[in-house]
Amino acid sequence: MSAGAMVAALWRYVRPYRGVLWGAGVALVFTAGVTLAIGQGVRLLVDHGLTGDSSQALSHAVLVIMVLAVLMAVGTYARHYLVSWLGERVVADLRKAVFDHIVTLHPSYFETNRSGEIMSRLTTDTSLLQHIIGTSFSMALRSALMFVGALILLLFTNLKLSLMVLVGVPLVLLPIVFYGRRVRKLSKASQDSIADVGSYAGEIIQHIKTVQSYTREQHEQQAFAAEVETAFSVARRRIRQRSLLVAVVILLMFGAVSGLLWVGGNDMIAGRMSSGDLAAFVFYAIMMGSAVATISEVYGELQRATGATERLMDLLNVKADIPRGNGGVEPESIAGEAGARIAFAAVEFRYPSRPEQAAIRDLQLDVPAGKSLALVGPSGAGKSTLLELLQRFYDPQHGRITLNGTDIRDLDTATLRRQMAVVPQQPALFTADVWYNLRYGKPDASDEEVIAAARAAHAHDFILQLPDGYNSHLGEQGTRLSGGQKQRLAIARAILKDPKILLLDEATSALDAESEYHVQQALQTLMQNRTTIVIAHRLATILHADNIAVMDQGQIIAQGTHGELIKISPLYKRLAELQFQDFAIKKPVDES
Template sequence: MKTYFRLLSFAKPIEKFAIPYIIATLFAIVFNTFLFTLLGPLLETLFIKDAPTTLSKVSSSIDFMGRFSQYIQHAIDTYGKTETLKLVCIVIVVTVVLANLFRYLSQRFMEDLRVHTLLNLRRKVFNNIMNLHVGFFNNERKGDIISKVASDVQVVQFTVTNTLQVVFKEPLQLLFYVGVLISISVKLTLFSLLVIPVSGFIISKIVKRLKHQAKESHESFAKMIGFLDESLSGIKIIKAFNATPKIKEKFDQENKFYSYLNRKMARRQQLASPVSQTLGVFVVVFIVLYGGTMILTGQGDLTPAKFLVYIATFSQVMQPVKALTDSFSGIHSGIAAGERVLELMDTKPLLVNEPDAKILDHFNSAISLQNVSFSYGEKQILNSITFDIEKGKTVALVGPSGGGKSTLMDLLPRFHDPKSGTIKIDGYDYRELTVESIRAQMGTVNQESFLFNDTIFNNIAFAKPDATMEQVMAAAKIANAHDFIEQTENGYQSFVGDRGNRLSGGQKQRVCIARAVLANPPIMLLDEATSALDTESEKLVQDALNNLMKNRTSIVIAHRLSTIQHADKIVVIDKGSIVETGNHSELMAKSGLYKRLIDMQAFTD
């Protein structure tokens, strides 16, 4: 229940929807119950030739039907049967209209609550995901995250609000029906209501394993979503290696398992309703036998008309009982989904601003790394890295693959914190500053040119949404992108497609560079920005990068060492440690690792 009430908190302010829902539901129940109390007096006074004398007396204060019988008998005596029939029909029509009007209003208020809850829940989950550190996404399946935001949240909001609706409406409706039943016959009612606890006990046994199965089902669905995402992203590789049958088979296996779990859950859930209805039929049969015997033998004051109303009302009693049992079986799926959603929501970002963190509003002197070490779990990636990056200088990071260059680059915008050592900017420890203000001083161009499925204009203006067309065009010209943009179908308003797949690699990279140019940060981080390009595109992109680095502090990881020979400082990293530092001439004179890398690349070129 703790999980349920926590999920329910996302419905706040719940009173805005709950109060009108309660009022509308109450009126709907009153008018709905009133319809059944009209049935007995109507039958008894209009279709029985000699109305019983008992109609003139009310057997007890809760004998609602007796009172209605009195009123209708009085109307017959005053206006006649025909006029009374018209009056009763008008009352029935008005009652039906009001009952359905208030039922519609109650459903409308509940739907508003359901949508409101979904809005709050999904917003909270997504906001928390966006606040998580970058390392979190390296360890999680993307499909699992998507499944929680899309599917699990939907299950949660429906189950929570539906249960809330059932918990209030159905017991109240049940009480009203029971009130009518007791007013007709206390003996019959006490026996007939035994079906409710018996039904509840049996159904609780039936749905006992639903929560565990629901959790497995949600996890299986998440795997399918993740596999679908991977398959769509790698469709070219799948086609190139003729792996389509293998991928189909892998997806089909998970799909079958998911379907198997859903069938098992559905069978258990669907068993609850027939069980409750079967028990109800047994009780109705007994009521018919017992009540019919009472009427035929003249025992008690039970009349045929009252008996018919009793059976009709008891048949309606099973509707709220059925709704309660269905809700009881369905809530397990919602709680299982809710636990998955709350688990994601409770994940705390490893990088949070200190309460007294300062805002870095400019970059004046240098970034300093002092004995910085970093590891992923037990695997050591960086070991006691120490060097300075002075303002206005270009620093290149080079070395064999897997040496730790990209990890070091990720530490600069504080995607991760070092396990030991410190990183300072203008003398301030990174931990003393807000993460947002550090990143505001930096622009990034990665090896993977990521573009959003939007227009070229919006991709360039991503970091500066209020940019004008003139500013965007100026940035594109610096990035050598303006000419090819103008040649696209709609110019700057052309859509780039999913991840920019409508553009070539070089074009995507130049749009990314234009995005960084427009942001105009004092520090640029360039992570192998030309490594995946052909020779012609590489030249265009390299020219754009040279334009980008003018009058800026730049930290560069380069695939082709010839492109960083002009760097003010070259830091050679191997196996997580700095092995050499200097400019191109100094390192070549040392005849160390850097020279060997240069010679190897010259040989391969």
């Protein structure tokens, strides 16, 4: 991405604040003009103040310089405030735009992109852009104006010396262009390496208990040190190029100024120019040199900004595989009072990250409205995949999934998912209090409704035992709770949402026997007049399901009640034998 492309990409975020931009531009031009006018004050000071005989002329020259200094200070304040405000505002909008886009992306994107790298783009890259927009870009524009203005005033001051400057300028600009390309490549590599460091650290912190339980602290310290050294190595190469660029430009510029001083000094001695003109010329020449040196230094920062902008724009340009608003079917037409009929018709699905392996193969399944279906089978059979397809986290490559006859691809995804509540095997809890976590599916629920849902899930008692009750913060991912407590909160959240379709993925796997009994009673109440799909490895929890489907290798190989499946499904019979002793005696066969 070139600097022009970077500006074009960022312009849509700057455009709403054109008024502030114009104000900053006016302040920028004003301060540049005042700074350049100081050169004329220097000329007056030398010709009429220092070398003249009049004390009044000296006072006048000093007063002019003081007035210009005050004006420059006022203009600099306005420029710095407006440009810094603009940088903060644009980056805040950009962060919101990136996050708003991230939360709509398809889950497959996060299978192939690490969360740490995405967070680096959202934080590190945007912070870099804030510095560039709020500081470096302003400095670059100011220096460019100073350069052009000083060059014009040089032409008016002494034409011969100005022509010498014009010949030398291209020699100074060549290193900026040459080294700038190297800096841009190294800047993007540096940002990528920093993202790798953050991603690695985030993963280790997230799994710190596993790291410590396997006593891998020293290994992880060494591995992280290697990541840090890699990032430092890339940064060192970038810094070397930038430093060399600045050094070469400064050497060339001040070498040229020295040459101009020698030529101008000889002209002054010969009487071809006044000492004031020479002082003004030197002032403008130094101003040009400083401007070019500043531009060369800021140019490296702009190259880093180009790399950061490119990474952010790549993220913003990722297209969601499943659009959110692609249907106009009203919710009432897909779920009645008794839930919704769910049907899978000839469904075949392969995960984008594993296209060679079919997770679901030619699957036919029908769940009547208000009935419950249990899915059983070995790990990897495709049970959880069915729930993900039903929530439309993925679309099948072949076949269709319908709710009351309506293809879910014709529904708005938000409309679809509002009809469902999910209790996963590993509940997701947020770093907030209990109120927030329980209300996540129904933000407008009253305190009484929340407490009633917690009681129904047998979570109320342990919540009251927390340090601040329902106001207790749960820590990152609910680290302050046991596995069973997390699951009961997830069940309470589902109860509170009061969905038409209930999806339970090993919802009681982390509960002790007594808690499981009580929660099963709560779930039986919750499942009434709702279409329910239950995934369970413990067959005792699904004996009362209206229908049980046995899955293996992405297919339904048998359906029926517990008693029927004992007779017709060798796989189900083997699973039952592993879990029940004398099941034929203790669990009478269902002859119905």
